Each structure stands twice: as structure tokens, then as C-alpha cells.
Amino acid sequence: MTSTAELAQRYRAVFPSWLGPLHGENPISIDHGDGGYVWDLEGNRYLDFFGGVLTTMIGHNQPDVTAAVQAQAAKVMHSSTLYLNEEMVALAEEIAAVSGIPDARVFFTASGSEANDTALLLATSYRRSNQVLAMRNSYHGRSFTTQAITSHSSWRSSSISGLDVTFVQGGYRLRSPFRDLDDDAYTQACCGDLEQILDMTSAGGAGSGVACLIAEPIQGVGGFATPPDGFFGQMHKILEGRDILFISDEVQTGWGRTGEHFWGYQAHGVTPDMLTFAKGVGNGVGLAGVVARAEVMDTIKVTSFSTFGGNPLAAAAGRATLKHVLDHDLQGNALRMGERFRRRLDPLIADVAWIAEVRGRGLMIAIETVQDDSLHPDPAKAVAVADGCKERGLLVGKGGLYGNVVRIAPMLNVSESEIDEAVDIIAATVAAIG
CATH class of the missing domain: 3.90.1150.10 (Aspartate Aminotransferase, domain 1)
Incomplete structure (x- = not known):
């Protein structure tokens, strides 16, 4: 052995x-x-x-997931999004229903990196801009695009990118220059930083050319850095006034892990334009994706698909996992x-x-x-x-x-x-x- x-x-x-x-x-x-x-x-x-x-x-x-995977494996394991499959469609319906995003559309991918990559593609296409905001101490994936929005030098393998990225103050409070402030004052200081960045760095002036802000409600690789409740709600007021999209990276916070909410964004009194999910949804099976309101998702006008995203085997695991989480x-x-x-x-x-x-x-x-x-x-x-x-x-x-x-x-x-x-x-x- x-x-x-x-x-x-x-x-x-x-x-x-x-x-x-x-x-x-x-x-x-x-x-x-x-x-x-x-x-x-x-x-x-x-x-x-x-x-x-x-x-x-x-x-x-886990018995429910194992049984679902075994049953699906005995039928068909792969078809891609080019073909109809009930497990894939049903899981998309179920995720859309729990997402909290109105008129939601779902696109499946094979990993969280690819999900965040897709969200950036949607945001930059919708806003016709390559300018993106991300949070300091962030990590969003290993792909070429998501490395550009990762503000975590020990995990960032390249600074080369077609995106114009600016990093704003966020939830890592222990080492923030604002760490001695109370919750409300801390939030306002970070919002002030955001406003100044928009006024100073965005092409077209006052943030008019910025595509989106992408943020983890609780930073995962960043060491579970947790901002005050309502933090992103206050930031969203600034973004919304300038038509800047908000993407919530729920790869680690999703599916009830924070205890108080099903999604991390729900602690902040805001509904994102998009959210991304991955990791736990398949209980170990490779499954990820993006949820966006239809207007944003449908900004892509050419034919596109995912080879492995939402395949029947992963979808069966995802459905069993989500059902178990909700039922119990x-x-x-x-x-x-x-x-x-x-x-x-x-x-x-x-x-x-x-x-x-x-x-x-x-x-x-x-x-x-x-x-x-x-x-x-x-x-x-x-x-x-x-x-x-x-x-x-x-x-x-x-x-x-x-x-x-x-x-x-x-x-x-x-x-x-x-x-x-x-x-x-x-x-x-x-x-x-x-």
C-alpha cells in the first residue's frame, strides 16, 4: 500500500x-x-x-449527495449547456429563487475563478468600461482576469492585465488606518475613500466610467476579515448614484455559512447586481456560477456556453446539497x-x-x-x-x-x-x- x-x-x-x-x-x-x-x-x-x-x-x-451522484452517474454524467437537462435547469431555478436578485438569470461554470471572470466580463461589457474597483486584502481567483482584482500580494502571480483596477478600503479592519474608529465612523471613512477614488481616478470624471465594484462580504483567503453590518449598503449608495454595478463574491460566504444570513450580502441591506457562487454548493463536486439580473446577464450578444458548468453530475450534487441545507x-x-x-x-x-x-x-x-x-x-x-x-x-x-x-x-x-x-x-x- x-x-x-x-x-x-x-x-x-x-x-x-x-x-x-x-x-x-x-x-x-x-x-x-x-x-x-x-x-x-x-x-x-x-x-x-x-x-x-x-x-x-x-x-x-453525505448520504443524500452520494445517492444523487450515483443515480445520475448511472444515467448520464455530461452533456454541456448546449443540451437540455432537467437537473441543470432545475438547479438554476432553485438558485435563482434563493438568490434574492430580481428577474435572475444563472450561468454555470466549473470554478469560482471562472465565475468571477464571467461576472467581470458581464460588468465590463454592460458598462463598456475596463475600469473596476476591488477591495484591499481581496482574493477572487487564480485565473488571469481574477488575479488582477486580487489585492493580496502573496497570492497575486501577475500584475499584467487589460483591466484598470483600483483598490479601496474594506473589511480588513485590524490593519486599516481607520481601525480605531467605531463601526459607523469606520464605514463612513471607507465610503469617503471610495468617493475620493472615484473623483480622482475614473476616466470621464466622478466615477462615470467605472464598470463595477467586486467584493467578498467576508474575505476568505484574506483571513475572514469581516466589515461592520451595513458596510456595503453604504458603499452601494455611492455606486448606485453613478450607475456602477455591485458584484458580491459569495464563493465562501454563500449557502448559510455566516449563520445569520443565507448570503453574505444580506448583512448589508443591499441587493447586488450580480453574485458569484462556488465551493460548497456541490459538497465537493466542481460546481460554480453567476447569478445576475436579466438586463446585465443578457448584455452578451454572441453565442456562448460552458463545457463543464452545470453538467448533470454536478447539478445533481448541487440540488442534493442545497435541499439538505434548506431542509435541515x-x-x-x-x-x-x-x-x-x-x-x-x-x-x-x-x-x-x-x-x-x-x-x-x-x-x-x-x-x-x-x-x-x-x-x-x-x-x-x-x-x-x-x-x-x-x-x-x-x-x-x-x-x-x-x-x-x-x-x-x-x-x-x-x-x-x-x-x-x-x-x-x-x-x-x-x-x-x-
Whole structure:
């Protein structure tokens, strides 16, 4: 039988140098999973609180999803959007219905990067402009276009782009020049920054030529940076007056993960012109897409399609996942379990000098590590937390501009006992680091 060490050797020999597994020289293999747990090739069990980067959303080998995929695989696995397929059409109807966008149209893609790429194509075509606004500390994907709107130097592989991008102040409050302001004042300061940028940098004056603002309601790779409620609603008032579209990147916040809302944008009293989704919607099967109001979606006048987007197999997984989330009120569970996690963890690590902040919402929780009693990032501590948790049987992720943020994202149907197990492991890990 192949060992984890042997597999790691083969991994490094065949993949590019810039593709590296978590945990550096001691990665884990994932052989199989069940519910909230996975097992490696040696049979070691881990509680999975990262879900393949928030993608296995309702548990490994989830019976409803597994049955739907198996049934569809026995019929037909692929047809593309050029052919009619009931699973694809039905999923589009269901996503349009829960999107909150009026007169919604849906276009399926195979990944979040491609979904955001498509949203930018729509916005720039609709507004006939290549000028785009994005948020500082943002991450929107790995494709050539989405790299241009990624304000995250450790994840940005190229500055070459046909887009004219300007980055505005956003939700990463800890390192913002406005961090000492209260919620309302912070929001107004960021809105003031937005207005000044529009007045100073947009061709045609006063933002008249800007196509869109794209934003994550809670920044994912950016370390679950969370703005005050209503933040994007106030920004939207400025955008709306200048006919600038608002795109909500819901790749990580969608499907109830924040607990309080089904979509992240709903915390802000605004309805976006477009939203993008990916990751958890297929519970591990590649499925993503864009929802836009018809006027914006129909701006494309040539024939276009997606080869893999919305294929019957992915659509069947998506329908089963969405139904399970809604039927079992997993949004409500995300709220309750997120509160339980914070209620138990916060007192245990409140006095740790190298933890600057615990933040997030629902089942998006982050711990930012710094050098003692400062804001100077300490990525080594984040690595120590992630590795220490792994050694104790818990998988968490990393992120943040400086690689100094531990990202924690349990399954939406996580149980109380799993929450308690994870908190105990994190607390023991933090105590061992000292």
C-alpha cells in the first residue's frame, strides 16, 4: 500500500514548485472520509474543520449527495449547456429563487475563478468600461482576469492585465488606518475613500466610467476579515448614484455559512447586481456560477456556453446539497455552532499575547497571530497552530496577507461534540506553544 511519505514524494515530482500541500514537509494524505472526519493512508483519523477550503460543506460521504451522484452517474454524467437537462435547469431555478436578485438569470461554470471572470466580463461589457474597483486584502481567483482584482500580494502571480483596477478600503479592519474608529465612523471613512477614488481616478470624471465594484462580504483567503453590518449598503449608495454595478463574491460566504444570513450580502441591506457562487454548493463536486439580473446577464450578444458548468453530475450534487441545507436549517446550525465555538474558545485564549484577534461570523472563524503585544505579523505561530492541531487530530487552514491567520471552517452540520472536540484541541495547541 502507498504511504503518505511516498505519495508526498510523487506529488513533488509531478506538480509545479508553486503548488505545495499544507503542513510543509509533513503533509497528510486523505484516503476517505465520513461526516466531519477524514482518514489518511495510515488510518489516522482527523476532524476536518477546513473541508477542502470550505468546499465539502455538509460532510464527507453525505448520504443524500452520494445517492444523487450515483443515480445520475448511472444515467448520464455530461452533456454541456448546449443540451437540455432537467437537473441543470432545475438547479438554476432553485438558485435563482434563493438568490434574492430580481428577474435572475444563472450561468454555470466549473470554478469560482471562472465565475468571477464571467461576472467581470458581464460588468465590463454592460458598462463598456475596463475600469473596476476591488477591495484591499481581496482574493477572487487564480485565473488571469481574477488575479488582477486580487489585492493580496502573496497570492497575486501577475500584475499584467487589460483591466484598470483600483483598490479601496474594506473589511480588513485590524490593519486599516481607520481601525480605531467605531463601526459607523469606520464605514463612513471607507465610503469617503471610495468617493475620493472615484473623483480622482475614473476616466470621464466622478466615477462615470467605472464598470463595477467586486467584493467578498467576508474575505476568505484574506483571513475572514469581516466589515461592520451595513458596510456595503453604504458603499452601494455611492455606486448606485453613478450607475456602477455591485458584484458580491459569495464563493465562501454563500449557502448559510455566516449563520445569520443565507448570503453574505444580506448583512448589508443591499441587493447586488450580480453574485458569484462556488465551493460548497456541490459538497465537493466542481460546481460554480453567476447569478445576475436579466438586463446585465443578457448584455452578451454572441453565442456562448460552458463545457463543464452545470453538467448533470454536478447539478445533481448541487440540488442534493442545497435541499439538505434548506431542509435541515443548516444556516441556523451554523449560527448556533459558531456561537458555541466562540463562547467556549474565546475565554481560553483571551490573554494570549500573540493572538491579535479572533474574528469571523457563523462557521467562518479566524485567529490572527502576531509577535507578542504588537500588530507585527507572526506567520510562524500560525504554522505552529495549524501543525499542532493536525498532530492532535484536527485539520484547520491558513490564510491572511502575511500567512499569519488560522482559518477554521467546520461543516455546516457540525455537531456540538465536534465543536467541543475542536475547541479542546485548539486550546491545548495554543497552550503548548506558550
